[in-house]
Amino acid sequence: MNHKTILLVEDDYLDVTSVKRSLSKLTIDYELHIAHNGVDALALLNGNSPDGTKIKPDIIILDLNMPKMNGIEFLGIIKNYYSLKNIKVFVMTTSSEDYDRVTAENLGITGYILKPLDFEKSKDFPNSSTYQLMSELLN
Amino acid sequence: MTIRFKLFTGIIILISIFAIDFFVNQRLSKEVVKNTSYLNNSETIIRNSNIISKLMIDMQSGLRGYLLTDQQDFLITYYEGLKSIPPLLREQHNLVNSSRQRERLDSINLLHTEWIDYSNSLITTKKDTLPEASARYKELFEKKVKARFGKRLNDAIRDLFQDFDGYEYRRRQERRVILQKSIDDTRQISLILTFCSIMMALVSGLYIIRLITSRIAKMVDLAEEISKGNFKSINDTQQDELRRLSESLNTMSAILEKNFKELQKKNKELDEFAYVVSHDLKAPLRGIDNITTWLEEDHGKELTPDVKKSIDLIKGRTKRLENMINGLLDYARIGKVKRGFEKVAVGEMINELVELLVPPNFTVNILNKMPVLTTDKLHIEQVFANLISNAVKYNNKVVGRIDISASDWGDFYEFIVQDDGIGIQSEYHEKIFTIFQTLQERDAFESTGVGLAIVKKILEDHKATIKVESKLGKGTAFIFTWPKYPVTE
Known part of the structure; x- marks a missing residue:
């Protein structure tokens, strides 16, 4: 089982907890970093964070509605960095009808996940992005 | 000009034409009646003239017969004439209104009187059996009859009658022509006037119909369009009551359109509001649901039955609220989805x-x-x-x-x-x-x-x-x- 580095970009405490709980139920070796907005997330990726941490995540789980820099802006930036653009990004949002969805998909995301993140349920839907995310984490 | 005024004017014009028609007809028929009476007058004169001349000829024949045969009954016609002719001449005198004819009549009367004197003298002398009378008769016969005194008088009377009748015949012909002309004129003028009034009535009727019905039809169309939700307007350039009506309709249509659009906009806003609100309401609701689930998962064993029951109630209400929000979203989505x-x-x-x-x-x-x-x-x-x-x-x-x-x-x-x-x-x-x-x-x-x-x-x-x-x-x-x-x- 490979060690996975995950970056969660999410401003809502409840959603962060929810993702944490979901991940903890998976028997995987992982390291979770949390940023509360796009600016903090970029700082972590570039090593400009206050404590100087620099990470190279395998997977980014991204919320779209955030203060300072929202998910779409963040996506636009990292997809322009050669070193970052191959990171798998899963967008996580409330509604399947968000008008941002088309924009996000055009920016080359890997999957589109509906909140709440529930790996148990996704086992019934092998075509879903949540299932895809679980597969990524498990291999 | 208002429709009321137009209608009124039309009716007044029609009434005037009919009044003129009536007046002219009256005048023309009076003319006809007058000419008819003239003609009748002429006919009476001619008839009288014939009667008089026939009576005179009968008198002459009677006299002649008596003188030749000495039979008294020949004189019946003579006395008849003697009695009938004077009143006829008087009547004739009254009927004639030309002075020339009157003169002729007077001359006839005069000559006739002369002839009667002559005849009377012949008859009285012939009737008398006294010798002087007989001699006198002979003398008269020789002097007057043989000298054709009576014949000359009668010839003169006949000539006068010829002139008189000739004049009267011409007069009658003239009057006949005048009467015919006045009848023809009357006919023609009434025909023209009747035609005019019918045309006038037709034209004004059609004008009013065109003026009113086509525009009313337009307004009915507009009202129907409005009822279907097509808020159009009509352009009416006339200055009358219907124009006011069409303007009111146009105003109504415009106001309705404005209100309708406003309402549509408001409805749309409401739909969007409901959509956004319900969409945003879902996030905290999901939070509540998450927390209750985590409570159960993490502390299930420590919870008392009362707390568990309360948690179930929270979950039930949360589910219900979620259903309602989803319903509201569905409801709002109807107007949103293309x-x-x-x-x-x-x-x-x-x-x-x-x-x-x-x-x-x-x-x-x-x-x-x-x-x-x-x-x-x-x-x-x-x-x-x-x-x-x-x-x-x-x-x-x-x-x-x-x-x-x-x-x-x-x-x-x-x-x-x-x-x-x-x-x-x-x-x-x-x-x-x-x-x-x-x-x-x-x-x-x-x-x-x-x-x-x-x-x-x-x-x-x-x-x-x-x-x-x-x-x-x-x-x-x-x-x-x-x-x-x-x-x-």
Whole structure:
């Protein structure tokens, strides 16, 4: 089982907890970093964070509605960095009808996940992005 | 010019023409009567003249006969003439109004008197048996008769009569011509006047009809368009009462259009508001749901039964609120999602819905042939789905029954979804279509009261209608229309 580095970009405490709980139920070796907005997330990726941490995540789980820099802006930036653009990004949002969805998909995301993140349920839907995310984490 | 004034003027002109017509006719017929009396006068004069001259000739013959035969009865005609001629001459004198003719008459009278003197002297001397008388007669006979005194007088009278009659004949001919002319004139002028008045009546009638009816027709059209929701206006350049009416209609149309657009805008805003609000309401709700789940998962063993019960209540209410928000989202989405039209076989669609929604303890009967139409599939499907699932939901029989039928009404179809369920009291027949109105107890049923509101909104979007026929315990029939052809906004 490979060690996975995950970056969660999410401003809502409840959603962060929810993702944490979901991940903890998976028997995987992982390291979770949390940023509360796009600016903090970029700082972590570039090593400009206050404590100087620099990470190279395998997977980014991204919320779209955030203060300072929202998910779409963040996506636009990292997809322009050669070193970052191959990171798998899963967008996580409330509604399947968000008008941002088309924009996000055009920016080359890997999957589109509906909140709440529930790996148990996704086992019934092998075509879903949540299932895809679980597969990524498990291999 | 107002229509009232035009109508009034038209009527006045017509009345004037008829008055002129009447007046002229009166004058003309007076002329005819006058000319007829002139003609009659001439005829009487001619007749009298003939009678007089015949009487005179008879007198002459009588005299001649008496003188030749000495028989007294020859003198009857003579005395007759003697008696009849003077009054006739007097009458004639009165009738004639030309001085020339009067002179002729006087001359005739004079000559006739002379002739009578002559004749009388002959007759008295011949009648007398005394010798002197006989001698006297002889003398007269020799001097006068043989000298053709009487004949000369009579010739002169005849000549005068010829002149008199000739004049009178010409006079009669002239008067005949004048009478004929006055009759012809009368005929012609009345014909022209009658024709004129008929034409005038026709022209003014047509003018008024054209002035009023075509414009009224335009206004009726406009009113119909307005009732269909097309807020047009008409352009009327006349200055009269109808113009005022058409202007009022135009104003009404404009105000209605403004209000209608305002209302549409407000409705749209409301839909968007409902959508945004319900969308945003879901996030914290999900949070509550998450936390309660985590509470149960993490501390399930430590919780007392009371707390567990409270947590279940929270979860129940949360679920209910989520259902309501989803319903509200669905409701708001009707106006938001762009509509697509496709061919829909209603029968097949119902069969699919029945398979999905109806449990095996129900029988569903499609009573007649369902149509195939091009329409908004999502919407018609949603209507049927809501009505069918309601029919299933509100039925407490062991074996339920749902009957579905369709009928063609020309521009639209009418569908009936009839169940044998619990029914609805008549005082709720309006209320059930209002959002979040459900006749069930809050916790007893999985009912948010959105379904029928959605049905009604969809039908309103398609300019269709729905009504319910139901009695408590006797089942319910939902009767709704659906347009045959796509309705454009």
